[in-house]
Amino acid sequence: MSRDVVILGAGMHPWGKWGRNFVEYGVHAARAALKDAGVSWQDIQFVAGGATMRNGYPGYVAGATFSQALGWQGNEIMTCYAACATGSQALAAARAKIQAGQCEVALVVGADTTPKGFLAPQKGERPDDPDWVRFRLGITNPTYFSLYAQRRKDVYGATDEDFAAIKVKNAEHGFSNEFARYQKKFTIEEVLASPMVASPLRLFEICATSDGGAAVVVASKEYADRLGSQRQVKIGGISTVSPKFASADVEMPDIATDSAAASNAYSFRASIAQKAYEEAGVGPEDVSLAEVYDLSSAMELDWYEYIGLCAQGDAEKLLRDGDTRIGGRVPVNASGGLACFGEAVPAQALAQVCELTMQLRGEAGDRQVSDAKVGVTGNQGLFGHGSSVVLLR
Amino acid sequence: MFSIVIEAFQYSSDFLSTFGGCMSSTEASSGANPALPVIEGWFTMDEADTHLIGSRCKRCGTYFFPGNVTFCRNPCCESDEFDAVPLSREGTIWSYTDAQYKPPEPYVAADPFEPYAIAAVELAKERMIILGQLAKGITVDDVTTGMQVELQLQTLFTKDGQDYVSWVWQPKI
Ligand SMILES: [Zn+2]
Numbered sequence: 072m073s074r075d076v077v078i079l080g081a082g083m084h085p086w087g088k089w090g091r092n093f094v095e096y097g098v099h100a101a102r103a104a105l106k107d108a109g110v111s112w113q114d115i116q117f118v119a120g121g122a123t124m125r126n127g128y129p130g131y132v133a134g135a136t137f138s139q140a141l142g143w144q145g146n147e148i149m150t151c152y153a154a155c156a157t158g159s160q161a162l163a164a165a166r167a168k169i170q171a172g173q174c175e176v177a178l179v180v181g182a183d184t185t186p187k188g189f190l191a192p193q194k195g196e197r198p199d200d201p202d203w204v205r206f207r208l209g210i211t212n213p214t215y216f217s218l219y220a221q222r223r224k225d226v227y228g229a230t231d232e233d234f235a236a237i238k239v240k241n242a243e244h245g246f247s248n249e250f251a252r253y254q255k256k257f258t259i260e261e262v263l264a265s266p267m268v269a270s271p272l273r274l275f276e277i278c279a280t281s282d283g284g285a286a287v288v289v290a291s292k293e294y295a296d297r298l299g300s301q302r303q304v305k306i307g308g309i310s311t312v313s314p315k316f317a318s319a320d321v322e323m324p325d326i327a328t329d330s331a332a333a334s335n336a337y338s339f340r341a342s343i344a345q346k347a348y349e350e351a352g353v354g355p356e357d358v359s360l361a362e363v364y365d366l367s368s369a370m371e372l373d374w375y376e377y378i379g380l381c382a383q384g385d386a387e388k389l390l391r392d393g394d395t396r397i398g399g400r401v402p403v404n405a406s407g408g409l410a411c412f413g414e415a416v417p418a419q420a421l422a423q424v425c426e427l428t429m430q431l432r433g434e435a436g437d438r439q440v441s442d443a444k445v446g447v448t449g450n451q452g453l454f455g456h457g458s459s460v461v462l463l464r
Numbered sequence: 465m466f467s468i469v470i471e472a473f474q475y476s477s478d479f480l481s482t483f484g485g486c487m488s489s490t491e492a493s494s495g496a497n498p499a500l501p502v503i504e505g506w507f508t509m510d511e512a513d514t515h516l517i518g519s520r521c522k523r524c525g526t527y528f529f530p531g532n533v534t535f536c537r538n539p540c541c542e543s544d545e546f547d548a549v550p551l552s553r554e555g556t557i558w559s560y561t562d563a564q565y566k567p568p569e570p571y572v573a574a575d576p577f578e579p580y581a582i583a584a585v586e587l588a589k590e591r592m593i594i595l596g597q598l599a600k601g602i603t604v605d606d607v608t609t610g611m612q613v614e615l616q617l618q619t620l621f622t623k624d625g626q627d628y629v630s631w632v633w634q635p636k637i
Contacts, residue, residue, distance in 0.1 A: 204530075206569070210582060214561055214582055225609035317591070330528065330592040
């Protein structure tokens with residue numbers, strides 16, 4: 072039996088388009104997490120930093136960057152970049168270090184600064200680069216989101232109103248979340264009146280890129296008990312699995328899926344949460360609330376199925392029945408989700424963990440999910456990265 | 465590096481202005497030179513019988529597109545020998561969408577920008593899905609999931625008097 076690892080503290084810098092250095096967001100979040108944990112920075116033995124590839128050298132060595140900014144004190148460091156799974160992989164590294172008995176208390180930090188407006192792909196003719204090729208052919212990010220949205224319409228009877236209802240729900244959830252970038256309510260009509268970007272998805276249904284920072288302090292259960300912490304949240308499981316060949320998901324930036332001519336076809340996204348559930352010894356039926364990656368409004372419906380909240384094709388019913396609203400059977404994106412945050416990649420998976428931590432402690436204020444005992448996160452990004460974390464009260 | 469592109473492409477509220485900006489305009493075709501493929505080696509240039517060109521593992525039979533594979537990616541197979549093969553030129557629409565705003569470079573857009581539709585098409589024999597634009601004039605209202613389509617060549621853009629062609633999916637009548 073490996074040691075239990077708990078979250079002692081969580082902290083965030085509000086999401087936005089602040090245009091400041093990512094280190095500022097990371098340190099703000101780290102100090103908030105340390106204060107929340109009641110742990111001194113000088114007691115931290117290991118720092119796992121979520122890298123941000125667009126912020127120069129300090130971004131590539133985020134573990135060191137955050138440690139230096141907090142004041143070098145001789146702790147061990149590591150840096151992690153894994154697209155949308157960055158925060159979960161950094162958390163998994165800290166957990167492993169604690170489970171192995173190599174440290175008792177660790178700090179995990181992710182932060183990002185995103186450029187304003189639109190970043191073009193790298194210049195030049197690069198036909199060997201799948202990302203260059205797909206842009207050359209006119210296949211953008213919303214293309215991938217919308218292919219899945221349209222398929223839900225044709226196969227499962229999803230409607231434009233369903234997609235808009237996700238945005239409306241999440242906007243309502245995040246309305247009073249001090250960490251959310253957008254604290255604004257929408258009506259179905261307003262969402263449907265926003266410009267069509269890639270049919271059937273509209274502007275208000277596609278997530279933005281944001282600045283933000285999130286951090287957690289994790290420790291062995293023994294350490295937390297010695298500290299007298301009454302607000303521990305147990306890390307039940309973490310999954311950072313890769314896809315399995317033949318991956319049947321239509322996936323950025325690829326032009327084609329794997330061929331299943333000689334293999335079984337697998338859905339990567341549907342496999343991600345499974346390992347986290349198994350580690351935690353719980354199943355989807357035990358989940359009190361979930362934080363999932365609504366890169367588009369429609370994608371949240373896919374996630375209901377990927378994390379097992381309902382059978383494939385039943386997500387629309389779950390939504391329409393109000394099950395995934397706060398007050399419903401299993402609220403999803405009580406934080407407001409990416410609809411209210413936008414995406415700050417190396418911080419986003421940690422932001423999901425921060426939200427679940429607040430919820431499981433009963434400290435989520437206006438958006439508190441009643442009697443929250445089991446929380447699950449789900450996210451997925453480029454190049455075979457995805458993650459899921461299960462937290463237990 | 466890829467992530468930068470991807471993340472930046474998830475629009476924010478400044479999406480409209482950033483996408484309304486000008487990019488290199490497309491000049492009228494002179495038609496003087498023979499058309500070139502938009503990507504070399506991905507498809508045949510035979511207009512009557514266009515095929516995407518993939519690779520097929522000599523040992524396990526797995527297909528790859530694009531075909532630039534050195535080692536078989538089937539984890540049960542250790543082969544490094546492949547045949548270049550034409551892929552099925554007919555398939556079934558798995559899903560579809562369109563682009564209502566001009567994509568960034570390296571896409572070369574007509575000026576004014578013309579929205580276009582895109583399909584993800586399932587090939588039965590290869591058991592894989594391949595993306596591509598739908599033929600000019602086809603909109604999302606003309607297609608549905610499960611519809612049969614076939615491959616065609618079409619001029620994607622013209623630059624400095626040179627036509628560049630790509631594969632597109634055309635609904636079968
Ligand atoms: Zn093979």
